[in-house]
Amino acid sequence: MTDLFNTFYNTIGENLSELEESIAKCKTQESKIIKCFHYYETSLSPSMVLNMTKLRCPLTSIRRAMTNLSNEGKLVKTDKQVKGLYGKREHLWCLPKEPETFTQSSLLI
Helix, strand or coil: CCCHHHCCCCCCCCCHHHHHHHHHHHHHHHHHHHHHHHHHCCCECHHHHHHHHCCCCCHHHHHHHHHHHHHCCCCEEEEEEEECCCCCEEEEEECCCCCCCCCHHHCCC
16 A cells, blocks of 8 residues: 555645645545546546546646556556647556466366
């Protein structure tokens, strides 16, 4: 699990109570984002995620959350790109692929 202080980057020097609230919001955003990927089961860009989740936050917060989820191994950033919310290209992200598993009986001999 990611260290909670890597969830919200306190570049503005929030005090402890503000920081706790910001960390909680970030974890909620991350939870909603990963649920969105599981629900739609397709590759999505940050702009798509913002639109689909109806989160009321800046697009940069979505990107931060998706990067955090990627660092945790819960999402994978692909090489594919689409036009985003502001007309600039954005990478698509997806759920990690499940590794193939084999049993002795499934092997073709």
